[in-house]
Amino acid sequence: MLNLKNPDLYNNREISWLQFNTRVLKQAQDESLPLLERLKFLAIYGTNLDEFYMIRVAGLKKLFAAGIIVSSADKLTPLQQLREIRKYLHQEQQVVEHCMNGVLKKLEAEGISVKLYNEVNQHQKQYLNRYFHENIYPVIIPIAIDATHPFPHLNNLSFGLIIKLRDSDNTTIERFGIIRVPRVLERFVELENNIYIPIESVVAEHVEELFPGYTLIKFASFRVTRNADIEIEEEEADDFLEILEEGLKLRRKGAMVRLEVGSDGDDEIVNFFNRHTNVYKDDIYTFHTFLNLSSLWQIVSNKHFAHLLSEPFKTKTLPPLDSSENIFSTLEKQDILLYHPYESFDPVVKLIQAAAKDPDVVSIKMTLYRSGTDSPIVKALMSASESGKQVTVMVELKARFDEENNLIWAKALEKAGAHVIYGIKGFKVHAKATLITRRKNGKLKQYAHLGTGNYNQSTAKIYTDMSYLTSKDEITTDMTRFFHFLTGFSKKGKLNELYMSPSQVKPKILSLIQNEARKKTDGRIIAKLNSLVDDDVIKALYKASQAGVKVDLIVRGICSLKPGIEGVSENIRVISILGKYLEHARAFYFKNDEAKVYISSADWMPRNLTRRIELLTAIKDEKARDKIIQILQLQCADNSLAHELQSDGSYIKVKNDGIKTINNHRLLEDYVNKISRAATKDTASSIEQLAAKIFSEDEQNVIQL
Numbered sequence: 001m002l003n004l005k006n007p008d009l010y011n012n013r014e015i016s017w018l019q020f021n022t023r024v025l026k027q028a029q030d031e032s033l034p035l036l037e038r039l040k041f042l043a044i045y046g047t048n049l050d051e052f053y054m055i056r057v058a059g060l061k062k063l064f065a066a067g068i069i070v071s072s073a074d075k076l077t078p079l080q081q082l083r084e085i086r087k088y089l090h091q092e093q094q095v096v097e098h099c100m101n102g103v104l105k106k107l108e109a110e111g112i113s114v115k116l117y118n119e120v121n122q123h124q125k126q127y128l129n130r131y132f133h134e135n136i137y138p139v140i141i142p143i144a145i146d147a148t149h150p151f152p153h154l155n156n157l158s159f160g161l162i163i164k165l166r167d168s169d170n171t172t173i174e175r176f177g178i179i180r181v182p183r184v185l186e187r188f189v190e191l192e193n194n195i196y197i198p199i200e201s202v203v204a205e206h207v208e209e210l211f212p213g214y215t216l217i218k219f220a221s222f223r224v225t226r227n228a229d230i231e232i233e234e235e236e237a238d239d240f241l242e243i244l245e246e247g248l249k250l251r252r253k254g255a256m257v258r259l260e261v262g263s264d265g266d267d268e269i270v271n272f273f274n275r276h277t278n279v280y281k282d283d284i285y286t287f288h289t290f291l292n293l294s295s296l297w298q299i300v301s302n303k304h305f306a307h308l309l310s311e312p313f314k315t316k317t318l319p320p321l322d323s324s325e326n327i328f329s330t331l332e333k334q335d336i337l338l339y340h341p342y343e344s345f346d347p348v349v350k351l352i353q354a355a356a357k358d359p360d361v362v363s364i365k366m367t368l369y370r371s372g373t374d375s376p377i378v379k380a381l382m383s384a385s386e387s388g389k390q391v392t393v394m395v396e397l398k399a400r401f402d403e404e405n406n407l408i409w410a411k412a413l414e415k416a417g418a419h420v421i422y423g424i425k426g427f428k429v430h431a432k433a434t435l436i437t438r439r440k441n442g443k444l445k446q447y448a449h450l451g452t453g454n455y456n457q458s459t460a461k462i463y464t465d466m467s468y469l470t471s472k473d474e475i476t477t478d479m480t481r482f483f484h485f486l487t488g489f490s491k492k493g494k495l496n497e498l499y500m501s502p503s504q505v506k507p508k509i510l511s512l513i514q515n516e517a518r519k520k521t522d523g524r525i526i527a528k529l530n531s532l533v534d535d536d537v538i539k540a541l542y543k544a545s546q547a548g549v550k551v552d553l554i555v556r557g558i559c560s561l562k563p564g565i566e567g568v569s570e571n572i573r574v575i576s577i578l579g580k581y582l583e584h585a586r587a588f589y590f591k592n593d594e595a596k597v598y599i600s601s602a603d604w605m606p607r608n609l610t611r612r613i614e615l616l617t618a619i620k621d622e623k624a625r626d627k628i629i630q631i632l633q634l635q636c637a638d639n640s641l642a643h644e645l646q647s648d649g650s651y652i653k654v655k656n657d658g659i660k661t662i663n664n665h666r667l668l669e670d671y672v673n674k675i676s677r678a679a680t681k682d683t684a685s686s687i688e689q690l691a692a693k694i695f696s697e698d699e700q701n702v703i704q705l
Helices: 013-029 035-065 078-110 122-136 199-204 240-251 267-277 293-300 303-308 327-333 346-357 376-386 403-415 473-487 505-518 535-546 606-610 622-637 664-680 684-692
Strands: 141-145 159-167 174-180 188-191 195-198 214-226 256-262 284-287 336-340 361-368 390-395 419-421 432-440 443-451 463-470 498-501 524-529 550-555 572-577 587-590 597-600 612-618 642-645 651-653
Touching: 013 035, 013 078, 013 651, 035 078, 035 214, 035 256, 035 293, 035 303, 078 284, 078 303, 122 188, 122 199, 159 199, 159 267, 174 214, 174 267, 188 199, 188 293, 195 199, 199 214, 214 267, 256 267, 267 284, 327 346, 327 443, 336 346, 336 622, 346 361, 346 376, 346 432, 346 443, 346 463, 361 376, 361 473, 376 390, 376 403, 390 403, 390 473, 403 419, 419 473, 432 473, 443 473, 473 498, 473 612, 498 505, 498 606, 505 524, 505 535, 505 587, 505 606, 505 612, 524 622, 535 550, 535 572, 550 622, 572 622, 587 622, 597 622, 606 612, 622 664
Parallel strands: 256 284, 361 390, 390 419, 524 550, 550 572
Antiparallel strands: 141 174, 159 174, 159 214, 188 195, 214 256, 336 463, 361 432, 432 443, 443 463, 498 612, 524 587, 572 642, 587 597, 597 612, 642 651
């Protein structure tokens, strides 16, 4: 019998994540995409990599320092993982630079260019000189480094110049210093005719004004990355808000884990800098392009060149939510399943806003994980509380990189009179749930929203997620129990219709997989999620494959499971879809289960299944269930945006082999547009006919369950 604990059966999660980011980079390399769309993917790649170093690499370094030997199913030690990561990224850096240079060269032909100070004409240099004195000089920070001027602390993602100077009066005296460029300054100085000048190029021309009496010998741009994972000792936290605020300050001061330098950074100048920062040599990356890929958003957002981005899709509000009927009345008649961003997130926002204004609504309970900076939902909750409604909000202050924003909203909600809960001790609350209680005919009636994504109207336009709206008593009763668990004490926390982690979701998932395995070749599983890491779930899937179950996994990012291994996983196929939208929904199909279809806030990772409060929801409404199944079918058949995972851990772009090209993002846009047009014409039969099937009869021959 095969040993399913064999480390050769598992992909390393960190390398798997790096391969995901490589697939993002491949989008930037795709010459069929508009140029600014490609530049956007470079910016996303850079932002992703920043977070990876701040959290994952920093974490591995801490494990190594603590003497931890084995930390994952693949049995790679932290040191082995760090070596693999560095090797991978140093090799990929050349690909990144080649891609960026190619895109920027093609953008020049379209009228957008990135140039250095010495590459522009005299008139433009005069403008840059004025810009420096009026906008940069007052806020820039020149710092001498010597016996009386210690090396300064550099916050996470600090950017600036390392400089070497010569005393103008005594040319034998040479000194080093740095110039910090505050984040309040734009990364590029924009000239007329859409010319972008990297700010360090402008600053370098004026170094001698910042250090009078000295001559510039050489300089190099730099950028530092620090450990940004906040550790909170909850046992010692009398005031959770206060300790989190302190943690946010400490994030800026975490251990330095990466140093990026410009190509002008020779050994002497880098060694000077690193004597003070002590970054490991293989965590120093020298770039032959400008630093900070995420800053490319400044160029991508140039409104004069919107035609160089993918055509924007205007999200639609479809029947029955497009009518003037009271939304509560609509939900009393039927359940509704929305697939964002094709279907607008506005109905969810309007549900909260309607509840805030409705005099019959007595309470609103809600979880908030990432709500955005200008949230109409939070404003509606504040308004509801101020008008006397009972508002209970679970604000997860440990939502990584949104902690500060959530702190602001939490304080504002408390000030408005809402009851705010700051998480559950020992767990992150990652569930996405809303429960509205309303008086109707002298009785209380409840309405619920359960989602796979955040209550953020901005990301809902670019993330694919599912929203389930219902007034079914069995679900709303369970949600009441769920919110009681969040606000009170409970050792069990068991729900009847819904499933809640850490106690229920993982056992349910394992049970569903095992049930399909018992059906052998009649078993069928399709799972769509962001990451698959949990060892127990992977072993259950391996056993299902061995029993003959056909398994399709649509895993956007990390996948520790290896498909296509004879005798283990030959019946498992894994694809990753990357395209116009970020795939974020979690939805599952189990052929032989009574409910068949589930949605969840949880990925199949140990943190989601055992260290977070998550929800798994069975979708028993026939229309909603069929809609999800069709979406899963469509994604399994995608041969335009899908990459297939191989047994050796690599990914290969799926080919259409001469059959119909299936781009699930484009097909879903077309589908929603068709329904919207039919609704405009008020042809109810056409709407019903279109809503029943996402794809045509011809496409059914290609897309099969």
